[in-house]
Amino acid sequence: MSSTIASAELLTRAKAIHENIRAWRRTIHRYPELTFTEQRTASLVNATLVDLGIETETEVAKTGVVGHIRGGDGPVVGLRADMDALPILEINGTEFDSTRPGIMHACGHDAHTAMLLGAATLLKKLADEGRLPGSVRLLFQPSEEAQDDEGKSGGMRMVEEGALQGLDAVFGLHVDSHHDVGYVATRPGPMMAAADKFELVITGSGGHAARPQSTIDPIALSAHVINAVHQVVSRRLDPTEHGVITIATIHGGTVDNVIPDTVTMTGTIRSFTPEARDVLHSELRRAVSIVEPLGGRAALTIFPGYPPTVNDPTATAHMMATLRDLLGEDHVAEGEMLMGAEDFSYMAQAAPGCFLRLGVHNPAWPEYYPVHRADFRLDEDALPIGAAALALTALRWMENKR
Numbered sequence: 001m002s003s004t005i006a007s008a009e010l011l012t013r014a015k016a017i018h019e020n021i022r023a024w025r026r027t028i029h030r031y032p033e034l035t036f037t038e039q040r041t042a043s044l045v046n047a048t049l050v051d052l053g054i055e056t057e058t059e060v061a062k063t064g065v066v067g068h069i070r071g072g073d074g075p076v077v078g079l080r081a082d083m084d085a086l087p088i089l090e091i092n093g094t095e096f097d098s099t100r101p102g103i104m105h106a107c108g109h110d111a112h113t114a115m116l117l118g119a120a121t122l123l124k125k126l127a128d129e130g131r132l133p134g135s136v137r138l139l140f141q142p143s144e145e146a147q148d149d150e151g152k153s154g155g156m157r158m159v160e161e162g163a164l165q166g167l168d169a170v171f172g173l174h175v176d177s178h179h180d181v182g183y184v185a186t187r188p189g190p191m192m193a194a195a196d197k198f199e200l201v202i203t204g205s206g207g208h209a210a211r212p213q214s215t216i217d218p219i220a221l222s223a224h225v226i227n228a229v230h231q232v233v234s235r236r237l238d239p240t241e242h243g244v245i246t247i248a249t250i251h252g253g254t255v256d257n258v259i260p261d262t263v264t265m266t267g268t269i270r271s272f273t274p275e276a277r278d279v280l281h282s283e284l285r286r287a288v289s290i291v292e293p294l295g296g297r298a299a300l301t302i303f304p305g306y307p308p309t310v311n312d313p314t315a316t317a318h319m320m321a322t323l324r325d326l327l328g329e330d331h332v333a334e335g336e337m338l339m340g341a342e343d344f345s346y347m348a349q350a351a352p353g354c355f356l357r358l359g360v361h362n363p364a365w366p367e368y369y370p371v372h373r374a375d376f377r378l379d380e381d382a383l384p385i386g387a388a389a390l391a392l393t394a395l396r397w398m399e400n401k402r
């Protein structure tokens with residue numbers, strides 16, 4: 001095996017393919033595709049990998065693509081990008097705006113896909129030079145933003161279909177508008193929350209609003225439920241854990257002189273550990289049952305969402321050390337825990353993983369333009385940095401294990 005490549009040289013190589021990465025990103029941005037319909041994006045990915053001489057598998061997890069870069073007989077490292085867009089009407093007015101009204105890459109997954117293609121270019125070249133001591137599995141997953149009718153997201157399906165089997169580690173990144181270009185952040189342990197939804201139907205028995213004594217008023221019962229639910233986090237969850245339960249909608253009644261039969265509420269449950277998640281679920285069930293001694297009934301349905309994204313301490317220490325070398329000591333921060341959710345969480349359960357937040361904010365901009373907004377934007381100077389970050393993290397992992 002030949003000698004390794006210096007970080008600075010890898011970054012120079014990444015900057016040399018900046019135009020390609022930007023072109024991929026802009027093409028994908030023009031033709032955004034929603035959850036599990038990413039056929040056009042998947043064929044761009046597949047064609048690009050095949051052109052690079054990389055072996056591929058298509059239709060993984062419905063519309064995903066897996067690429068295999070084979071180097072030495074060292075460990076296999078997974079690198080992940082998500083490919084789906086959001087149902088948002090873009091208002092940016094750039095020459096590469098979405099051509100599909102109502103669909104937009106407003107979460108930066110176009111950039112994730114393009115950066116992973118960039119990393120693939122860099123890693124394939126290293127493999128051809130005899131400088132890749134292991135193998136890389138490129139995981140281009142569909143549908144990070146949503147689950148299908150069976151409650152499954154793209155990352156979950158990739159894991160179920162065995163795409164992560166045998167991986168020594170897995171790494172991924174997400175654009176972050178709250179960090180400037182050239183800066184990255186991550187943290188060991190829980191990084192992003194588990195996000196579950198719930199629906200609650202409180203049933204009493206309705207009647208004339210002036211004769212409450214002959215009804216079981218579900219609106220009055222709702223007042224008890226709201227109080228009890230709001231005490232779950234403060235009184236039932238270990239104070240050293242993090243969690244939130246929010247009742248986000250409440251609907252009941254039609255007119256001022258009628259007590260309705262039912263009230264319906266929906267909301268979200270967020271947590272960072274399986275223990276806290278279990279407590280929040282079971283205590284929520286208990287809290288809503290407060291209506292029973294009062295003559296009402298509570299039907300609670302919890303729809304499980306993504307588990308918490310938990311970074312492996314070893315993989316995280318490795319990625320942070322690698323990126324300090326690549327970007328400079330003070331450009332790599334220990335990030336905070338975020339209450340949002342990510343389906344990279346399934347991959348980080350399948351192999352030791354680390355998820356990185358990549359700064360994409362241009363310091364000259366007047367504000368942040370964060371993800372999930374119709375005016376979301378990113379500074380494309382971040383693209384070669386993200387590609388180099390992924391490639392170098394995989395390469396150094398193999399070298400350290402050799």
Ligand SMILES: [Zn+2]
Nearest residue numbers: 107145371372
């Ligand atoms: Zn998103």
Ligand SMILES: [Zn+2]
Nearest residue numbers: 107109144174
């Ligand atoms: Zn996203």
